[in-house]
Amino acid sequence: PLRENPFSMTATTPNSAKHKKAKALKPGTIRPAKELCSECGLCDTYYIHYVKEACAFLNQQIPELETQTHGRSRNLDNPDDWYFGVNQNMMAARKLQPIEGAQWTGIVSTIAIEMLTSGKVEGVVCVQNTKEDRFQPMPIIARTPEEILAARVNKPTLSPNLSVLEQIEQSGMKRLLVIGVGCQIQALRAVEKELGLEKLYVLGTPCVDNVTRAGLQKFLETTSKSPDTVVHYEFMQDFQVHFKHEDGSIEKVPFFGLNTKELKDVFAPSCMSCFDYVNSLADLVVGYMGAPFGWQWIVVRNDRGQEMLDLVQNQLETQSVTSKGDRHQAVQQSIPAYDKGVTLPMWAAKLMGVVIEKIGPKGLEYARFSIDSHFTRNYLYVKRHHPEKLAAHIPEFAKRIVGQYTLPD
Ligand code: FAD
Ligand code: SF4
Numbered sequence: 001p002l003r004e005n006p007f008s009m010t011a012t013t014p015n016s017a018k019h020k021k022a023k024a025l026k027p028g029t030i031r032p033a034k035e036l037c038s039e040c041g042l043c044d045t046y047y048i049h050y051v052k053e054a055c056a057f058l059n060q061q062i063p064e065l066e067t068q069t070h071g072r073s074r075n076l077d078n079p080d081d082w083y084f085g086v087n088q089n090m091m092a093a094r095k096l097q098p099i100e101g102a103q104w105t106g107i108v109s110t111i112a113i114e115m116l117t118s119g120k121v122e123g124v125v126c127v128q129n130t131k132e133d134r135f136q137p138m139p140i141i142a143r144t145p146e147e148i149l150a151a152r153v154n155k156p157t158l159s160p161n162l163s164v165l166e167q168i169e170q171s172g173m174k175r176l177l178v179i180g181v182g183c184q185i186q187a188l189r190a191v192e193k194e195l196g197l198e199k200l201y202v203l204g205t206p207c208v209d210n211v212t213r214a215g216l217q218k219f220l221e222t223t224s225k226s227p228d229t230v231v232h233y234e235f236m237q238d239f240q241v242h243f244k245h246e247d248g249s250i251e252k253v254p255f256f257g258l259n260t261k262e263l264k265d266v267f268a269p270s271c272m273s274c275f276d277y278v279n280s281l282a283d284l285v286v287g288y289m290g291a292p293f294g295w296q297w298i299v300v301r302n303d304r305g306q307e308m309l310d311l312v313q314n315q316l317e318t319q320s321v322t323s324k325g326d327r328h329q330a331v332q333q334s335i336p337a338y339d340k341g342v343t344l345p346m347w348a349a350k351l352m353g354v355v356i357e358k359i360g361p362k363g364l365e366y367a368r369f370s371i372d373s374h375f376t377r378n379y380l381y382v383k384r385h386h387p388e389k390l391a392a393h394i395p396e397f398a399k400r401i402v403g404q405y406t407l408p409d
Helices: 015-020 046-054 062-070 079-084 107-117 145-149 161-171 182-194 213-223 303-310 328-339 346-359 364-385 387-393 396-402
Strands: 089-095 123-129 137-142 175-180 199-204 230-235 240-245 250-254 284-287 296-300 316-319
Touching: 015 046, 046 161, 046 182, 062 182, 079 364, 079 396, 089 107, 107 123, 107 145, 107 175, 107 199, 107 284, 107 303, 123 145, 123 161, 137 145, 137 161, 161 175, 161 182, 175 182, 182 199, 199 303, 250 346, 284 303, 296 303, 328 364, 364 387, 364 396
Parallel strands: 123 175, 175 199, 199 284
Antiparallel strands: 089 296, 089 316, 123 137, 230 240, 240 250, 284 296
8 A cells, every 4th residue: 555655744634734733923923924914813823824825915816816706806997897896786875773883884793793693604703802992903703793793893903803713613613704804805715715614704894004003003193182082083085084082072184184294104014015905805895985975885796795785785775876076186196295295284284175075086986086095105115115026916906006197206
């Protein structure tokens, strides 16, 4: 009989045993993606075995993973695909009875609860916060509606959602829902086949301009009048940051009045190099930026996404997405202003915000405005800080988006 080669794992060791021999990195140690690491959590588990292929910042493979997940990748002849990714339906929606304390109306939490209580999944990966700090992320596998509800509202900080992956295999769970942002979902898709699951559903949110916990503190202290009482904030479609405070009051600061010089290095290097704003690999994406103010924006990417949405349809009010205005000039003007760190006096920033809100891009055109502004900024960041990554790291759809503008050197 053939003798086993004790040094070869390829022929005789099943795939699952291979990664179990890998060792998770200890907290605080440098990660394989170095400064570009978004702390997605993969390297906190033995799935670090796959990091070279799986990490969104070491191996951008959005088109391949789109084909694996949705059956096709973005159609590069269709500019809507450049922006919003593979999709079969899009709409604006809001909950008839919003969840108190959710980021928007709580569509994400509601879907997760219905997935669990209907028995479609046995657990939900989501992120609560620690007892001591409302913005310190604490990823969990929720097994009750209460645990899902306790994870509502954004933790606007890098969150190691995938750090719970080892627990999935250990728990013997076979049907799972994962909630997450683009970089987490890219790594998840790359190791999906190794998780031993029968069914995986992925509910994503768009994500941009995320920060470390220290970076968040700096952002709050530089921008809000009362940083310690902020419970959540959002960059809104009216071109202002809305801070919600503990007492329920809303503080509004115009985008154009942000102290860009101070804030230039506040965003994490991972987020300055990210081109997956719209979470290309989720089955269903729930954000807000393509919808009218007060509504959420829903992108159904495939049949699993539709299946999730169907579960909550009777709890939603919906309307078609619309698009108004032309973003190009506003984006082109914002490029050198951001690049040079120009900060307008507050009165001028407020005035500009009012004017642009009246005549500026709306609906899907606002989403394109935000994508264009961030992709041009991030393109320049990668070009200057990691020129060797420019060709392979930036997906073709993003190169086409950036190619519409004139950029400084
Ligand atoms: P909720 O019912 O309140 O549920 C929120 C869910 O988000 C929870 O299940 C929680 O597990 C999960 N979550 C919270 N923080 C994180 C995190 N750090 N990483 C991964 N998962 C997390 N939408 C846009 O349209 N445009 C944007 O520019 C945009 N930027 C975002 C930036 C960040 C950092 C995040 C986390 C989200 C962003 N979103 C953006 C999504 C949007 O803010 C809402 O999260 C989304 O519309 C869902 O709202 P909801 O009320 O249904 O969510
Ligand atoms: Fe590891 Fe995730 Fe950081 Fe990449 S982004 S190095 S996969 S923890």
